Amino acid sequence: MTRRTCGRAVAVGLAVLLAQGCSTVSHTGRSGFSLPERASSPGEATFVSTQWSSSSPEDRSEDAEARRAEVEWALARMWEVASGVEQVGTVLEFTFWVERGAFTLLSQHRSAAGGEKGQPAKAESFTRELRGLLAVLAETRTGALVFTLHRERSRWRVDSAAASREEPPEARKHPARRMETTAGPLLAVQAMTKQVVRLLQVPAGASARMTVELTLEDDRLTGWKSGPYQAGSGGGVRPADGWTAQSLTLAVLPFTRGLGPRTVRVELSGTHEGASATSHWWVERAETLRPAPPDEAVEDVLREYRRLHAEIFHRYREEMVDSVKLAGAFTLEQVALCAIGGLVGKGLHVAFEALAPTVMRVVTRGGTAGMRWLRTQLVRAGRKDQELLRRLFVRVETEGFDSLSTAERKELTELLRRMEQSLTVKLKDKPKDALRAKAQQDFYGIFHPELAAVLKGSRGERYDIHHLIPLEYAHLFPELDINAAANLKALGKPVHEGINKLWNLFRMEVGDRASPEQVRQMTAITRRHFESWFNKVYEPSQSDALFQRAMTAALDDVRALVPK
């Protein structure tokens, strides 16, 4: 194929890719860790999220620069592998996930070839022809892309195609200007490579294969183990040659540009020919193996968590934002999300199940509701514990759970223990006040923003927010999010005072002996008699008489429930 036809192949590839469901990336910048203005569905919609909005020209320019750097990075990674291959007929396949201009390598594969040795291929022609395609894709596409490189006599021919697949959890979502690998991960990969190469041997005149599994979290190599080793029969064993370490390093390093916990499996092939004192090894396949899909109930939370983690890690690693500053930007929802993502998403919750069974049960089964439940517990716990959890989980987000010191792990353990123990203890008045303030903000700000301008009394004051199951009895329902949308109602002052009077009558009779069932029945009474005023305008001229009748009937019901 001539350069001209190759150029046409790239152009055709571009057209095909763009037609294969490319999605337009509408966001070009970041507005920080912020809540969307409104949940898509009042009350129960996921509302912890990183929010993307239109950005300043400076941000857009920086983003464009980062996307260009991502293209150069992807080109360089492919060329690093391709440049060492001379045998005509060799096929290299790279699969990337591209999102918002960020490239994440998912797999690379080299197919065996027994062709003749070709002439050296030139980097310039390889990169020049691919650069344009990648740049357009970085601007426009979200999804998996497969680049297949065919070694010809003096050049590489490139085919490209979109692949249909789910978004992988390790996908990066923010383009980075940085091209090189940071020192820590680079040193860890080099140390691993050195040890692996020592294991690679081929019997003289034979071939061999070995698999290595690497465990990674974000850009950190956290461990590795060698897998099955197979070798044909031959003479005395020959150690790997000097190129092997470089080949393995170059294959592994691109996989450090990913997010979250994962395993990368590397399959190495080696051969020995002639009288050489060493064997020649190359990476035949390298791919990311993902953890088993999480329980469906927590999938929505983990998806949100991954989005948040992607932004936190990007800010920390690429924008060099100090972790203390990052912690300061966390809302309680985000702290709760990180705690769930950091524990459940990495399977660490099992270690805390004995210590905090209720906490772990709710956060693992409750999805978004579980996250909100945890947030409510944090409001209850107060600022000191909020700060502690914020500090610990910023560390987990940026440096991994293993980076927590023994003292910090103890702090986390104690916090979870405190939280577990508090669940069945009556709330004090101070946390009740904090929970009411948060409930009022959530009700009008998130759950029902449309009511903020409607439900106002004659003096201009917004209606009171009432807890259907009162905070006084929250300890009887430890797995209930007492501040959940379903438990909050806006009431005009007369209705609120009236319902409070009913509850006071109940508590005077029952005292501290109220059972969960009695509280449910009381809640049913208030709902039965006053539901027509829940989240509705109370018009005194139309409602006063009705309300008095409702009060009389409700008082009778309460007296029947708790006879003297």
Place this chain on the structure above:
Amino acid sequence: MTNDTSLPGLDRLLATCEKYSVQVNTRKPWGGASDAGTLLLGLPLDPMLAAFYSRLGGLHLDFDLFVEPCDEQVNGILMANEEVQPYWPEPFRSLVIFGCREASAYRYATVPSLADAQGLQPVVKVDPYEDFYALPIASNVDRFFDTYARYLELVYMDPEIREERGAWPVFPWDVPELIATDRTLMRMLVEGRFDFLMFRQGVGAERTHEEIREWIAQLRAVST
């Protein structure tokens, strides 16, 4: 004391709101606003509250402090007090409610029975949710505005707290250092003059009493 009494605490509150861009709505004062001592359901209107209404017809911080409006359209202070009469027990019915935390049942009220020689009444925050009780906040209405201004400064000067309502210090529980600077209030507190509002009988009285006593201990610790 006249209705044009200076109110430095209120000035500070308004300046704080402006400094931190806190959304604040005020009403125009009304020429017919009640004078100090005017009886409201048989209780005397606090002189400083009267001075407040000679300057403003009401004050409203979004989802926060709500001072009842009083102008030619609405007598909020009368309505607020009438509203609770059927439901509140004594001695809380004998307080003069002048505001609340918006969207809640917490009320701010003056205490006519504790007025000083000049007729100035201290301010309490009433918690009517379960066992009724009230916490002392300030020795007079303007001091209340001053303390609340300092509280808002504490909240808004820290960007980590400002945006997160669930992280706000709870007023007045979490700010004993602000409350305790009011020497007159502290003296009254130590003398036990607020006990009839704080230590009530009730189903959960012991728990509440314990929590209040802990808070008072904090107040005393920071005031020495």
